Amino acid sequence: MRSIDHLFENSSRALARHTSRRSLLATLGRILTGAALIPLLPVDRSSRAAAAEPGGTLPEAASVKGTKAAADDPLSCEYWKYCAVDGFLCSCCGGSSNACPPGTAPSPITWIGTCHNPTDDRDYIVSYNDCCGKASCGNCECNRNEREKPMYRPSRNNDMNWCMANADSNYHCSVSVILGVAEK
């Protein structure tokens, strides 16, 4: 990611003032696709107080926290694919681990992470997308931060509202989509 970060840091200046947001995204998307096959930029939302939330507790899932079953349960924050989700799980909001709930729109910008699947012992590259355009789902708050980085490294940050570039930029929930197996 070094070269991309550097590119971003040094090239966006001229673009920012003179280019529309959408066209900037398209431009950066092309740059990144060409450079490293990595989708542009993070997803997600910050959140902290799962235990304190009105809707912060997980629903009655088949799995028990801390077990192998939880790591296999898309309704559990411990599901292996969610290793850096910080927000509400779309699977508890009418969507699934890789589908936005009805009436929401996926964020066109996204970031990728790497999560380990204990079942096949492989690392997968996943894309975290936000689903946007409805108010906070409020259910299954999940805050995991493996390899998550602060906001000055946006391609690895989940504190930002990655619905920011959507026509309706309100955050509803988050998904995690398998892109492929990570290089070892």
Place this chain on the structure above:
Amino acid sequence: MRSIDHLFENSSRALARHTSRRSLLATLGRILTGAALIPLLPVDRSSRAAAAEPGGTLPEAASVKGTKAAADDPLSCEYWKYCAVDGFLCSCCGGSSNACPPGTAPSPITWIGTCHNPTDDRDYIVSYNDCCGKASCGNCECNRNEREKPMYRPSRNNDMNWCMANADSNYHCSVSVILGVAEK
């Protein structure tokens, strides 16, 4: 109240369509003042799930629930003046039992109730007003309904948002203001 209710029911029709809301209020205010010295119409808000609310629990008041002290404590829902408050207590929101919190506006329309003060064993007529123009205070939710009546008797109803006629009609909290001793 019988005569006033009847008046309201039968006289408001012509007024409603041809009169602005403010002038209607002023007109009805005059009618009621002349008829029975009773301020026009209810306050307040509906609310139910005090125990479940994030902010629904009372703050650390000096008083203990169910005690005489609670009936004397303006931070307690059991305070004698609050006998038909359904909403958040302004005393827990930066106001007092008879003062709106900073930056809010009292509702110009109000309703009255009768509450018994155990200290002097008198019944007092109180005016319930809403404080308006900020989002729900969320603290000290209180739902008491002595002599409260459904919405078809608006002068006795606390389910309606009595900020409805304010320039900023959002509900923040509720007060209870002593008007005087009730006739026996």
Place this chain on the structure above:
Amino acid sequence: MNIFLMRAALLSLAASAPLLAAPPLPAEHLTVTTLPPNNPHRIYVLDDAFTNEIDARVHLFDGDTYRRLGQIDAGFNPGFNLSPDGKTTVVGTTYYSRGSRGTRTDVVEFTDNTTLSITHEIVLPPKRAMTLPTYFNVAYSADSHFLYVSYVTPAASFGVLDPAKNTVLEEIDTAGCVLVIPSGPNRVSSLCESGRLLTVTLDAEGHEASRALSDAFFDPDRDPVFVQGVPMTDGFAFVSFLGEVHEVDFSGAQPAFHQPWSLVSATEKGHWRPGGTQIGAIHRKSGKLFVPMHRGGEGSHKEGGTEIWVFDMKTRQRTARWPVKPHKLAPVLAVQVSQDEAPILFAATAHSDVAVFDARTGQLRHVEKQLGQTPWVLLNP
């Protein structure tokens, strides 16, 4: 999506050989869910979000799978309803230009219950009744040609809207009577302070053709009825604070009143009372009525039920009492029952949970924890 797939494919090719024999998980598509048509066990739960009341919403929940199906945002202090065909959720609500303040916009919004997208809206005059949601804040005519919206400023009136043409057709003053109880293709009744019903009949353009005031059917001083009418086959049942059931037949040109009957015995009267935010539900085919009941006195009419009482509407007898405390449930504020042959009873509690019971036996099947902050009203197709 294609670019994602391409990337995924390339990444997979580039990956080192897997250690295990099993092939790696395939790349996934990111999609947006749509819903199947309504089924009888789907429920629409209005969360007024009382501590964050500008952010009310309707949650869709499935009583068979216990899954949340989606969310319809509902603004500030909303009313809502389903269209007669169940395909549309209509929300009457208010927005402010600066969240909790600023320019007020009253609006009704129409949501497609398959996509959960808002298909259109109609802006209202800023008169929408801001009060507890019931069946009667926003209501369709039986043929869906009109939509009625209750106004209180505090002067009472209602709006007649054309949901197909997206227009407000008329405002009809109701002489202090409140709410919109729809019947037939063109009648709207409202509850009056005197215990009467005002019924306005509309012409084809939605203008007032005639109006009539009924006799008083209850005593608002001694024993007022809840405004939360319970749908029956041919009208609504209005339950009083003391537990009298006033069945009102709205199938004719004017409402007709049945002889009231009581939920409580002479010794229970005044001690056991109905209470909550939605105080009854009727399984129409079997004629079963479900009411949350509590022990309490004057002023306790908003307390939830510690028991759900079941009545046979034909015999007017109580057939069951289902205490909720053994299930560790808080008092029940709202009940709804599905209308199918294997009916489910939904019960929202004062702790914001929604319990799912077998409506025939009272057996608890599931407790959905924290279905919003303040789930106050439950509607179903």
Place this chain on the structure above:
Amino acid sequence: MNIFLMRAALLSLAASAPLLAAPPLPAEHLTVTTLPPNNPHRIYVLDDAFTNEIDARVHLFDGDTYRRLGQIDAGFNPGFNLSPDGKTTVVGTTYYSRGSRGTRTDVVEFTDNTTLSITHEIVLPPKRAMTLPTYFNVAYSADSHFLYVSYVTPAASFGVLDPAKNTVLEEIDTAGCVLVIPSGPNRVSSLCESGRLLTVTLDAEGHEASRALSDAFFDPDRDPVFVQGVPMTDGFAFVSFLGEVHEVDFSGAQPAFHQPWSLVSATEKGHWRPGGTQIGAIHRKSGKLFVPMHRGGEGSHKEGGTEIWVFDMKTRQRTARWPVKPHKLAPVLAVQVSQDEAPILFAATAHSDVAVFDARTGQLRHVEKQLGQTPWVLLNP
């Protein structure tokens, strides 16, 4: 109010003779409270209201009386700050014309901290950074002539506003560096991906006069710093995930970096970590630093502190460890300390409570339960 008093007087006259000798309680006025000026023990608590995120708010709370003083509504995913004189709260936020959707309006709102009324607003381009609140989302210049607002679209830039003239003066691109760290009357620094600081110096009209990029002062790959800078007398301290303290002096024309020091011993390193939403507070006069610390590994940087550790900034030694579990508190996500001679330490927990400690002894004085849904940042004058 006069009409109320008149009524009350008449009602009192009309009342039957009181049974008791004591006169009845007098009629009351309905008033609106205003606040005294700030005092050091007042705290401004940002509740992001994460489950109802369009309804964030700032709660004012008094650390002496334990009373809530009032509320400033804060819209969606806000940033906020206090003016240098403490008289104004500035909130940068976003509204939608239909609550959670529709036309987006980004705005900064200025609230008088005595009346808690919004005195004016400045509408922004729809570029405001939607992220966790810190000191650096919205920030004043030292002389209050400029207000800076962080933009991320995701391209990074910032707005220069004139809060007196109510105008947006300029947008300055920051080449991928984020947030607005103000210094002096006309300098803004931003954190870059490379671990450097970009510092833009403005001219009198708020336009860019010059810019400079510092050396890297931390390693963003191996040990990134939290963006939650902690105010020191002459700058900010940035704490890293592993507990290194990078003190940055912003008093000169360009930031100057002190030799970093560590919160943890060699054996603790990597096992005990700072974490939360506001990971430090400094009592500037005594040089005491308070950090919520927890046991955890990689990826635990948002976990709250099970202990609050206290450090002497001069000796760089830990002087106390205060576990919070004995007080039945959930892990601490945010800390703030008052700057007076009898300092109070405020700590917001993962259960949304705000605890009040004596900052000299660690003695717990009060726990304010449920100060909002998600109190994430605490500011004070």
